[in-house]
Amino acid sequence: MNKRMEAATKTDKPLFIPFITAGDPTADATVELALTLEEAGASILELGIPYSDPLADGPTIQEASKRALSAGMTLEKALHLVPKMRERGLSIPVIIFTYFNPLLQYGEERLTAQAAELGIDGLLVPDLPYEESEDLGDLCKKHDLALISLVAPTSKQRMEKIAERAEGFLYCVSSLGVTGVRSELDPRVYDFLKTVREASHIPTAVGFGISSAEQVKLMNEHADGVVVGSALVSEIGKRADELRDEETCPNALNEIKMFVTSLISS
Known part of the structure; x- marks a missing residue:
């Protein structure tokens, strides 16, 4: 595990991982959003690669992908945003969230080697099953990247196997289905998180549906942190026009910072 990821995950504070x-x-x-999120208290940043067929993503993140693709974003351009963030002072780990098809088209060796050179700390590939992840895991180890594992409520034996191989932090999926804001979480999530936490040698973070300060506080009692995606992406989407404009961008960033602070300050 590289130094940034090790430092971020060896803490007594709950992890806050925005997407x-x-x-x-x-x-x-x-770039501005990444810096703002670190100022607001982010522990690790998940940087999603826009994709036209995002199987695990709900409508909010699908719309964000459409906006990004329309603006000309590509996998290669996304990777090169990270050194720009680093030049501006970003110090937290950055995880690239990408589906397997773009990764395969780009080249697994090429992507992992470039990621290490560009100041990226790990990969998360939501549609790559644990059983088929060994080759990519070996490439990540070669380049000192963490391959972040997703674990969902399945058999205890499978959850334990995933936890055993996991690196960085273990991403616990709070419910089956796609990402999106949820007013209530499945009550079965607590037993699931207990099982995973007992099996895991690294911090656990809960994602998929975490969207309110109450949910953040509750999940932090049952895991080591939370991943917040759709709720944050929704706030960005509401301010897309302001974020495009140099004059209105600072105010929009401040509003997003206040939103994040309200989620994690309780």
Whole structure:
């Protein structure tokens, strides 16, 4: 595990892991958003690669992908946003969230080697099953990247196997289905999180549907942190026009910072 990821995950504070889509609404706005999220208390940043067929993503993130693709964002351009963030002072780990098809088209060796060179700390590939992830995992180890594992409520034996191989943090899917804001979480999530936490040698973070300060506070009692995607991406989408404009961008960023602070300050 590289030093940034190790430092971020060895903490007594709950992890806060925001997700944003690269290029939504512009490349420059993505850099500004990353810096704003770190200021607001982000532990690790998930940088999503816009994709035309995002199987695990609900309508909010699908719309963000459309905005980013319309603005000309690509996988290669997204990777090169990270050194721009680093030049501006971003110090937290950055995880690239991409589906397997774009990764395969780009080249697994090429992507992992470039990611390491560009200041990226890990990959998360939601449609790559645990059983088929060994080759990519070996490439990630070669380049000192964490391959972040997703674990969903399945058999205890499978959850334990995933936890055993996991690196960085273990992404616990709060419910089956696609991402999206949910007013209530499935009550069965608590037993699931207990099982995973007992099996895991690294921090656990809950995602899919976490959208309110109450949910963040509750999940932090049962895991080591939370991933917030759709709720944050929705706030970005509401301010897309302002974020595109140099004059109105600072105010929009401040409003997003206040939204994040309200989620994690309780």
